[in-house]
Amino acid sequence: MKKKKIIIYAVVSAACIFLLTALASAAATMSIQVRETQLRATPGYFGKIISRASYGDQVTVEGAKGSWKKVRLKKTGRTGWINSSALSAKEIKLVAGAKGTKGAASASELQLAGKGFNPEVEKEFKNRNRQMSFRWVDKMEQIVISDAEKQKFAQEGGLRLNGNGGR
Amino acid sequence: MKIFINKKTGFILYPVILLAALSMMLLHGCEVVKTAAKVGEEAGILTSQQAAGIEKTATAVERSQEEITPSEEYYIGRTVGAVITNKYKVYQSDRATRYINELGQTIAVHSDLPETFGGYHFLILDTDEINALAAPGGLIFVSRGLLRCCNNEDAAAAVLAHEIGHVQHRHGLDAIQKSRITSAVTTGLLEAGKNLTYAQVAELTTIFEGSIRDITSTLINNGYSRALERQADQAAVVILQRCGYNPQGLVDMLRVMDTRLKPGALDFAKTHPSPATRIASIQESFGAFSPVNQGLKRQERFKRALAGI
Numbered sequence: 260m261k262k263k264k265i266i267i268y269a270v271v272s273a274a275c276i277f278l279l280t281a282l283a284s285a286a287a288t289m290s291i292q293v294r295e296t297q298l299r300a301t302p303g304y305f306g307k308i309i310s311r312a313s314y315g316d317q318v319t320v321e322g323a324k325g326s327w328k329k330v331r332l333k334k335t336g337r338t339g340w341i342n343s344s345a346l347s348a349k350e351i352k353l354v355a356g357a358k359g360t361k362g363a364a365s366a367s368e369l370q371l372a373g374k375g376f377n378p379e380v381e382k383e384f385k386n387r388n389r390q391m392s393f394r395w396v397d398k399m400e401q402i403v404i405s406d407a408e409k410q411k412f413a414q415e416g417g418l419r420l421n422g423n424g425g426r
Numbered sequence: 427m428k429i430f431i432n433k434k435t436g437f438i439l440y441p442v443i444l445l446a447a448l449s450m451m452l453l454h455g456c457e458v459v460k461t462a463a464k465v466g467e468e469a470g471i472l473t474s475q476q477a478a479g480i481e482k483t484a485t486a487v488e489r490s491q492e493e494i495t496p497s498e499e500y501y502i503g504r505t506v507g508a509v510i511t512n513k514y515k516v517y518q519s520d521r522a523t524r525y526i527n528e529l530g531q532t533i534a535v536h537s538d539l540p541e542t543f544g545g546y547h548f549l550i551l552d553t554d555e556i557n558a559l560a561a562p563g564g565l566i567f568v569s570r571g572l573l574r575c576c577n578n579e580d581a582a583a584a585v586l587a588h589e590i591g592h593v594q595h596r597h598g599l600d601a602i603q604k605s606r607i608t609s610a611v612t613t614g615l616l617e618a619g620k621n622l623t624y625a626q627v628a629e630l631t632t633i634f635e636g637s638i639r640d641i642t643s644t645l646i647n648n649g650y651s652r653a654l655e656r657q658a659d660q661a662a663v664v665i666l667q668r669c670g671y672n673p674q675g676l677v678d679m680l681r682v683m684d685t686r687l688k689p690g691a692l693d694f695a696k697t698h699p700s701p702a703t704r705i706a707s708i709q710e711s712f713g714a715f716s717p718v719n720q721g722l723k724r725q726e727r728f729k730r731a732l733a734g735i
Contacts, residue, residue, distance in 0.1 A: 292496045293543045304535050314497065314543070344541040347495075376498040376634050379622065383631040384505060384638075395511035396504050399547040399565060402523065404531040412528045416579065416724045419670035420532070 289330070291316045292347035298339025302327035303421065305406055309339040315351040494599055494607065496563070500543035502637060503563030506598065509642045510551075510559055510567050517552035517570055517735075525731030526550060529579070530566060530586040536668040537587075537661070539594040546593070548586065550735075555693040556683055559645045560589040562598035571693070573735045575682040579728040580675025580718045584662055588676070591661030597654050601644035602637045649697030656699075656707050663712055673708075674715035680705050 291312045299306035302324045312318070312332055318341065322329035326343045385391070404412070413420035494502070517523075526548045534546040546564035550573065551557065557569040566589045576582040592598065622630070644650065650658075663673040684701035687694060698704070 293541050294497075294500075294545075296541060304540070342541055344539050349495075351495075375495065376501045376630065376637075378501070379627050380630050380634050381501050381504065383627050384634060387631065387635070391505075391508050391512055393504065393508045395516050395549065396507040396565065399507070399549045400504075400544060402527045402547050403545065404528050408528065409532045409535065412532050413669070415727070417670065417721045418532070419668070420535070421668075 287319055288350075289318050289320055289328070289346045289348055290351040291318070291341075291345055292349075292351065293345045296341060296345040298330070298332060298337060298341055300339060302329070302340040304342070305410060305420065306340065310335060310337045312341070312345075317350075318346070496543040499596070499599060500563045502599070502634070502641070503544070503561040503565050505634070505638050506561035506641050506645070507565040507567070509638060510561065510645075511549070513646070514567070514569075515552040517550035519550070519734060521731055522550055522735060523548070525727070526568065526573075526582070526586065529583055530590070533583055533587055533665055533669050533671070534564070534590050536665050537590050537594050539590075542593065546590065555691065556687055556695070557693040557697075558585060558589050560592040560598065561645075562593065562596065562641070564590075564593050566590070566593070569693070570735050571686075572683070573732060575679050575686060576675075576732075577678060577682065578675060578718055578720055579724045580666070580671045580720055581679035581682075582675075582728065582732070583669075583671045584666060584673065584676035584679055587662035587665040587671075588658050590665060591658035592650070592654075594661055595654070595657055597650055597658070598641050598645070600654070601650070602640045606633055606636050606640070645697075647692070647697070652699050652703075655704065659704055659708055660711055663708060672715060672718045672720070673712065674718050677705050677708060677715065678718060 291314055294314050296312050297308045298310040298312060300309055301307070310332060317333045318328075318330035319333065320328050320330050321338065324340075327340045328343055328346060329338065330341050330346075331338045385393070410420060412418075530548040531546050534540060542564040544563055544565075546566065548566045548568065551567050551569045553569045554571045555569050556571040556575065558572050559567045561567075566586065568585055568589070572585060573582060576585060649655075659676065662676055666673045666675065680701035683694065687701070689695060699707075
């Protein structure tokens with residue numbers, strides 16, 4: 260009977276210890292899941308930009324407020340606030356382009372290539388659908404309203420712009 | 427090695443192992459869990475049936491967790507956008523395009539998904555149809571016909587906020603047949619961190635083409651379910667309230683739309699619930715709003731930017 264109890268305690272404590280350490284380490288590291296984002300001095304858009312972060316960059320989470328996380332960017336060691344929508348708990352692995360695809364991928368494409376649907380797939384899609392123009396899609400992606408312009412737009416229109424990023 | 431434990435002890439241990447297994451699954455991936463289930467079975471703590479159950483759960487979580495990533499969503503959205511801009515003519519007015527981007531990108535900050543892989547971008551379609559289409563990831567298209575249903579900036583903001591709602595809830599991706607996601611995910615999963623061969627890229631592209639067809643036929647021909655449209659309207663009201671627009675703008679716009687929709691047209695007449703249904707549903711959730719009373723400046727810039735619409 261004693262032996263059994265010891266086994267139960269051992270298994271339960273092992274499971275608990277495992278859970279705790281696993282939770283602690285999982286909460287710590289996250290990856291940037293958008294092409295580019297900013298580390299800000301305060302938890303909100305329109306706060307001062309401290310540093311920029313790119314897709315796949317890893318961060319250590321040090322705190323949270325609403326939908327914002329205080330993080331340390333591993334590659335530079337700088338600390339700032341990033342909106343949760345830009346972060347993923349999954350590790351993002353960047354892979355180089357496939358061998359044998361028609362045409363060489365540019366450096367930026369290689370950098371963005373993840374698993375699954377990626378620039379290589381788009382390239383192959385374009386090869387198969389040559390009549391399909393991406394001109395307007397490329398063009399509309401260039402339309403970016405800066406933080407200052409958004410603030411001006413909001414102010415002139417008498418809008419609230421708390422920049423907390425929703426939630 | 428066989429450890430003998432009686433039924434009672436096994437009964438206590440089973441939930442412990444299951445709990446630990448589920449936590450491990452979330453944190454360390456499924457392989458560990460499958461191994462744990464096997465170990466449990468060998469140790470006599472789990473029956474083979476229980477072990478198989480845990481393994482099965484692990485596989486199921488593996489599939490649903492490995493959903494489409496924001497970068498994949500971005501590439502899907504670009505091609506959906508290409509299909510839309512090849513089907514419809516684009517309205518080329520720098521002033522109007524700039525204005526809807528100022529409006530749309532400013533209110534997107536207040537959505538539950540302020541950042542997407544490639545960001546939110548807006549374009550006007552040169553058609554009298556009453557239509558708006560949101561590609562996954564934030565490429566949003568709105569027709570001249572729909573903008574003409576807007577009498578003020580609050581109403582135009584409502585149109586864009588409804589589309590942002592679809593993006594935020596990833597409704598476009600929901601339109602992809604589940605069997606496609608599973609196979610795309612499987613291919614991607616196997617190849618994570620490795621170079622894809624040409625054959626694999628070709629296979630992925632075929633899945634990709636199928637996914638694009640699923641989404642565009644839903645957006646253009648069939649429409650989302652009533653429940654998803656309701657969700658987008660509710661997201662719109664929340665976004666509008668957060669940035670200081672009057673959600674009555676949405677109701678006003680829907681009332682104008684109601685007088686202009688032509689039965690049988692391949693636009694909102696076919697793809698969306700009737701304006702009356704949408705208004706009733708909004709009022710059921712939020713009650714009535716006060717009339718739109720926007721400032722002079724807001725109305726001036728709205729009129730100026732969309733004068734030619």
